[in-house]
Amino acid sequence: MKEQKFSIDFAGRKMTIGVNQLAQQASGSCTIRFGDTVALCTATMGGVREGIDYFPLSVDFEERMYAAGRIKGSRFMKREGRPTDEAILSGRLIDRAIRPLFSHQIRNEVAVVATVLSHDQENDADIPALIGASCALAISDIPWNGPIAAVRVGKREGEFVLMPTYSDMETGGLDLVLAGSSDKTIMVEAGANRIPEQEMLAAIQFGNKALTDLVNLILEVQKAVGKTKQDSASPRDEHEAARRLEVQAVEKKVFDFLTTKRGSIFVTPMKSKADRKLAVEQLKSELGANFDALAIGEADREIANQAVDAFIESEVTRLVLEEKRRADGRALDEVRPIGVEVGLLPRTHGSGLFDRGATQVLSSATLGSPGMEQTLDTMEFQGKKRYFHHYNFPSYSVGETRSNRGPGRREIGHGALAERALIPVLPKKDDFPYTIRVVSEVLGSNGSSSMGATCGSTLALMDAGVPILAPVAGIAMGMASDEKTNRYQVITDLQDLEDGEGGMDFKIAGTRDGITAVQMDTKTSGLPWHVVEETFAQAKKAREFILDQMEEILAKPRAELSPFAPRIQSFHINPEKIRDVIGPGGKMINEIIAETNVEIDIEDDGLVMVTSANAESMEKAIGWIKQLTREVKEGETFEGRVTRILDFGAFVEILPRVEGLVHISELALQRVEKVDDILKVGDMIKVLVYEIDAMGRVNLSIKRLDPNYKPMERDNKPLRANKPSGNNGSRGPREQR
Structure with a gap:
């Protein structure tokens, strides 16, 4: 076709x-x-x-x-x-x-x-x-x-x-x-x-x-x-048709039975997840005691228990829509009790514990050198990532048992959301060149652990002394709805029973000044616009409340980093000098690293970042690099090594890969007939940089360091080194120097 x-x-x-x-x-x-x-x-x-x-x-x-x-x-x-x-x-x-x-x-x-x-x-x-x-x-x-x-x-x-x-x-x-x-x-x-x-x-x-x-x-x-759609509502055969009727009959019996109990369900607010779970189990137990009276056979009892869950969802929705109350007794716009603690873990660089009701997240921040950045090599992107947030959701956080096979799609998604929420407030790399990793351990989950991880990340970063621009908090908004009657009610800080059919999970994170991340899912055919507007307004109020609680414990980043965190000093060098620090095949930089036990990262623009937990080692490495890359200036003195002797003078290495010429006329106050009468290759001598000519060549002098030296008129004239003098009168081409 x-x-x-x-x-x-x-x-x-x-x-x-x-x-x-x-x-x-x-x-x-x-x-x-x-x-x-x-x-x-x-x-x-x-x-x-x-x-x-x-x-x-x-x-x-x-x-x-x-x-x-x-x-x-x-x-x-x-x-x-x-x-x-x-x-x-x-x-x-x-x-x-x-x-x-x-x-x-x-x-x-x-x-x-x-x-x-x-x-x-x-x-x-x-x-x-x-x-x-x-x-x-x-x-x-x-x-x-x-x-x-x-x-x-x-x-x-x-x-x-x-x-x-x-x-x-x-x-x-x-x-x-x-x-x-x-x-x-x-x-x-x-x-x-x-x-x-x-x-x-x-x-x-x-x-x-x-x-x-x-x-x-x-x-x-x-x-x-387009093809004709299959009818998912129609049974495949007579057996399935009969079975569907049986299931519907069981569900009706359960709903009719539980409707008679409606007056006793959630009459008293159930503050804890355990209380609500126990109430549901008691309903199932009471239903089980009436299976025979309701003519519900053994084969249909699992269907009956599932119908209890569906009834509870519908009852939670009805309470919100009709009575404007929630199963735990909270107001529709009320946030659960908040708990905040920082500095729990003595050897981490920063840590924060965030509780919201039964949701509990422990976040830890670790600072590393720029070289610890994550390398990305994907279809869409090649580059580096300096901040990453990892989210762990163990089974015990919801009271279950299962083997841990590493992060799944849910963990990756929740971790990325909390990461995205913090990125806008991170300091610029030039101001804070550290690689930053935050790990959030979900210790208890009952509604929006990803927003708990966002709050925990903020606390851990501030405890670590990361100069974030502003604290970030997040909240998950829910909804009770009946699309048939076009009724919708936004609720703040949803939890367990409130995350059912007809609901939504609308997460909004940000600072006091504005939003940094949003994620919305719904279990409806879509949200009308007035619900979206109401959600943002209600979420801002909740976010500011949570920020108040967090800032009571730690209002801004600590002034000092943890004593266990590495220190980074950064400075710029001439990009053309990078090769001097690297050395052939990396020989020089590896020697510095091995000798000083530091980490060294160099950007293409000449930004050098030295990372070490030891101040003395850091200073030694920085001094070494600066010595390798320093620019020679007129008037400076150096202790240099004679590398070559020619008829017209001697070449002296004053810095790595930097040589200058001591012309024969600059060797001594008295006339010198032959250079090698005074100097030999390998001699260490003190020299003065008295001129850097228009071609960038360094001219050195020994005699001008003599206390008895008196400038003469000829000393102020440029050397005519490029004019041949015998067979070897030239200083030679630049590359030979």
Whole structure:
């Protein structure tokens, strides 16, 4: 079948969707091109996975190095390996946008894959991939309530701009991604340089307006080539139809039974997670005692217990919407009790413990030399990273047992969010050249541990003496909703039972002055605009409350670094002198490092950074480097070594790789017939730099250091060294010196 293409002009570039050419065995597939960035997006649905109570959706964003015309830099592994953190984050971005539009009752495995085939190093591939994933699902037979679209918003010269380039994002102070339709927001992800709430809202509105054209493009493709959707609500056969009726009957019995108990559920506020969990277990136990009376057989008892969980979710929502109260007795805009402590760990460079209700995070900061920066070698980026945040979520934090197999996608995503929140307040490298690592250990989790990690990171950095520009705090906002009746209620600081169907997880981090990070997911078909506005206003109030609690314990970064942290001194040298410090094959710099036990990092612009925990070693290394790279000035004296003797004078090395000429007339007050009557190669002599000529040549003198020296008229005349004098009258070409 011949490829069909559908295009629109968007943000000053052409966006083209191609179908009927690649990956034809997938349920739905398309290519999407924006600029010279191209992604292949596929959606495939498999069979029903038995014995599960969730929708098995997987989303993968696959980078290919060939897309950027590159081969992987590793000497030993040239094939792409496990997904990079950037690929995982892009996959999560797509997942969070498309998942809410699936029926939660689907048990078929669905796989969405976005493979980057070409990357132009200007247009980020994640937004085209998300749009392509939406199109692949829309034209497939997979039941899905899309399409949606996505855009990125940045700033250029103070104005909002759609689909900013990498350079725009580096300088504009805003990187906002949003997905949805023109009237509903489904997903938001943003990093910002402390911009006010109203500016962030304006940016979201600016992006929302652009979604309509993209959604219409996908609808055009769907109309032309879309398949008839499978009916996920219809049973596959008579057996499944009968089973569904049985399940519905059990669920109705459970809901009817629990409705009679409604007056006793959450009447007394349950402050702790353990109390709420116990209350649910008691309901299940009470239901179990009535299984026979309710005619619920052994085979249906697991279904009945799941129905209890669904009823509790609905009851929590009803309490908020109808009675304006919460299961733990808090007001709708109330933050749980805050606990703050710093300096817990004696040998770390900085540490902070942050508690919010049952959520507890311990963050530790470590400072290292510039050479400890992380090297990035991905499809989209090659370079260094000087600040990184690692987030650990052990099973004991939620009272469970499971083996630890390293960070998963969730840990990487949460760690990246807290990292993004702190980046805008970090000091510039010129002011604070350390590599900074923060590790957040989630010791207890009951609602927004990522925002707990954000607060913990702030505390650890300030305790370590990192001069951050301002403290950062974060809060997760929730929601109770009934889309059928168009009722929505924002709640502050959501926890356990409040994170159910019809809810949202809207995380906002920032300083008192503005927002640094946003992440929003929803379990609805999208948020109306008034909910978004209300959320930002309510979150600001909560954020300021948390900052008050944090600043009572530590209001600003400590004036001194930990005694266990290394010290860094930085200074500039002439970039042309870098090779003198490095030496042939790194011989000189390795000698300095071995001799002084320091770390040395040199930038291309001549910035030298010396790191050491020992002040004496640092001073020795710095002195060594400065001696190697110092510029010779007229009037200075040196102790130098004679390196060559010629008829007209002697060459003396006064600094590494720096030689000067002592002309025969400058050897002594009296006339000298032969240079080697006075000097020999290897002699150490004291010399004066009396001239640096227009060609940069250094002229030295011994006689001018003699106390009896009296300048004569001929001493003030330039040497005629370039005029031949016998066979060896010239000083020789510059390279010989």
